[in-house]
Amino acid sequence: MTAITSQTRAILFDHDGTLIDSERTHFELWQAIAREQGVTIDHDFYCRVMAGIPVKQNAQDLVSHFSLSVGADVLAEKKYAAMRDFLATQAFPLMPGAKAVIQASVEAGYTLAIVTGGSGLSVRRTIEKHGLDGLFSTVVAAEDVVRSKPAPDCYNLALKQLKFSSEQAIAVEDTVHGMQAALAAKLRCVAIPGDYSDGQDFSAATVTYASLQDWCAAELND
Missing domain, CATH: 1.10.150.240 (Putative phosphatase; domain 2)
Structure with a gap:
């Protein structure tokens, strides 16, 4: 099973623990x-x-x-x-392979977004410091919604801003709370557990991979 289908037009990335090592x-x-x-x-x-x-x-x-x-x-x-x-003085480092996966997603023709329970400031620092300007069509952060993850509001807002249905997008998450938010928004969800979430129950995820690179090789470079 894969998360990306023939209907997929957008990839919605979580930020902390998924794109950045924070x-x-x-x-x-x-x-x-x-x-x-x-x-x-x-x-x-x-x-x-x-x-x-x-x-x-x-x-x-x-x-x-x-x-x-x-x-x-x-x-x-x-x-x-x-x-x-x-x-104020730095950005979080990117997760291994994150920049290459982002670029591969763009080159494959997908619209990208960041949907995070963290701050918009953190996302702006990531984009500025790691040369990612212009690659994400929208960013939804904690301050943009009343209820953040695991509520689906952040994903629903991103879909509304991008003008896509839930069937046209997938989420990429590293925690069960993020996965729950994505699934509640009726999105297919790629789970990539990290050091702080590898003991969580991701059985409800559409598919689980060990790393961003593994997911990219299986679904973006297929």
């Missing part, structure tokens, strides 16, 4: 914020509860799980501020 940095920033509150986030907790989830929900989950007295909005703003500081 999850370790997100994990470390959240660890620092948690330590300020006297609690510890370990790798297992982050992978199970936080990876692939937008900042506001992460903050709410931390407050709930650890019974913190601080408001979730305060924690979220600390994370936003930490990310702004990080992105």
Whole structure:
């Protein structure tokens, strides 16, 4: 089985963990914020509860799980501020093979978009720093929707902006929460688990690959 069909016209890429290698940095920033509150986030907790989830929900989950007295909005703003500081001087590195896969997707005639539960600033840095200008027809980020992943709103908005039906597009995701958002938007979904999501259940995905390069070789270079 493949995700791309004869009807496919657009490929909607997740950003964090799919196109950029960012999850370790997100994990470390959240660890620092948690330590300020006297609690510890370990790798297992982050992978199970936080990876692939937008900042506001992460903050709410931390407050709930650890019974913190601080408001979730305060924690979220600390994370936003930490990310702004990080992105002020750099962009996240691309995942292995990401640029080649993006170029192969364009050369194959597909319309591309980035649909992320992260910030638009992070996406802009990626596009600027890695020479990807003009390759994506639209970007939908966390601030563009009321409900972010795993709700389907971000994908529905991207489809609306691109003027494609769900049958004409596929999603490429690295977490189960992103996969759930894509499937809820009635998209076929390529799952590419990473270091922070390889223990998640991707059985509902249309197809799963070990890497972007494997997917590209199987479906774009076929």
